[in-house]
Amino acid sequence: QSALTQPPSASGSPGQSVTISCTGSNSDVGYYMYVSWYQQHPGKAPKLMIYEVTKRPSGVPDRFSGSRSGNTASLTVSGLQAEDEAEYYCSSFAGSSKLLFGGGTKLTVL
Amino acid sequence: EVQVVQSGAEVRQPGESLKISCKASGHRYTPYWIAWFRQMPGKGLEWMGIIYPGDSDTKYSPSFQGQVTMSADRSTSTAYLQWTSLKASDTAVYYCASHTFYDYISGFDVWGQGTLVTVSS
Numbered sequence: 698q699s700a701l702t703q704p705p706s707a708s709g710s711p712g713q714s715v716t717i718s719c720t721g722s723n724s725d726v727g728y729y730m731y732v733s734w735y736q737q738h739p740g741k742a743p744k745l746m747i748y749e750v751t752k753r754p755s756g757v758p759d760r761f762s763g764s765r766s767g768n769t770a771s772l773t774v775s776g777l778q779a780e781d782e783a784e785y786y787c788s789s790f791a792g793s794s795k796l797l798f799g800g801g802t803k804l805t806v807l
Numbered sequence: 808e809v810q811v812v813q814s815g816a817e818v819r820q821p822g823e824s825l826k827i828s829c830k831a832s833g834h835r836y837t838p839y840w841i842a843w844f845r846q847m848p849g850k851g852l853e854w855m856g857i858i859y860p861g862d863s864d865t866k867y868s869p870s871f872q873g874q875v876t877m878s879a880d881r882s883t884s885t886a887y888l889q890w891t892s893l894k895a896s897d898t899a900v901y902y903c904a905s906h907t908f909y910d911y912i913s914g915f916d917v918w919g920q921g922t923l924v925t926v927s928s
Contacts, residue, residue: 733914735852742902742921743844748914786852790912793865794857796842801825801851 701726701787701799702806708805714775717802722746727768731790734763734772737801738783740774746785747772774804782806809833809907810839815921819926821891826889826923829903831860834884839912841886843877844902846921853903858886859912893926900924 702720702723719726726732732750735743745754748761750770753755760775770789774781787799814828829841841928843855856867860879867877884901901922903916 729912731912731914735915737852742918743904743915744918745914745916746910754916767910768872776849784851793869796850796854796857796912801872 700791700797701789703787703799703802705784705800706803708807709774709776709777710714710807711779714773715777715804717785717787717796717804718768719772719789719799721770721789721791721797722768725768725789726765726770728794729790730765732763732765733785733788734761734770735788736759736781736783737786738798766798774799777806779806793804809839809905809917811903811905811919813903813922814867815903817924817925820928821895822889823926823928824889824911825893825924826887827828827924828920829885829886829888831886831905834905834907836879838908839905841879842904842911842915843873843886843888844873844904845899846902847896847901852894855888855901860884860886893924895926895928897924 734747736746737743751763762773784801786801838919840857842857847855855871858865858877865877865884878887903919
């Protein structure tokens with residue numbers, strides 16, 4: 698059982714928007730502004746898509762956005778494209794040098 | 808450009824020892840940490856712990872404390888992950904990752920290519 702809870706799957710058609718949730722607690726997601734999201738294609742290393750809840754690293758399309766409400770963080774992918782089909786993981790700092798990860802959400806582009 | 812390069816795939820028998828590596832380059836001025844992750848076949852990412860190559864300060868995830876040893880060689884900017892007695896359940900891809908942000912808690916934007924460790928008799 699993962700420390701952060703993500704839905705196992707999500708899907709959307711090309712051009713649509715999809716939102717993936719990541720639920721933690723008021724000791725991690727709800728307390729620290731250090732939530733990040735990673736994209737992983739099969740057989741590839743993960744790639745950072747969002748850091749510090751809402752920030753996008755250079756080179757990440759602005760179709761990807763992050764937000765937080767209470768103890769739940771969310772990743773929204775707008776204007777879905779075929780290449781967005783991948784596994785997505787959330788992560789949160791939890792204090793005392795501890796990092797938590799979600800179990801991953803498989804995003805399918807229909 | 809900051810990058811981390813991992814050692815190649817390994818095959819071992821149960822009970823054997825193993826040490827895999829992750830060499831960092833390109834970190835010019837900012838201090839940096841190197842994290843290790845496990846991904847078992849068909850499963851999600853698991854954070855194993857993190858090490859600061861500057862002084863080998865190490866933080867282990869509770870799930871991996873006592874199961875592996877992390878170390879580093881500051882002179883070569885290389886981090887290591889070591890097992891003394893492998894089990895079949897250690898079969899996985901192991902990733903190392905680092906960051907260009909001021910602190911690792913912001914996220915890991917630099918990833919290695921992964922090292923496949925296969926433990927089988």
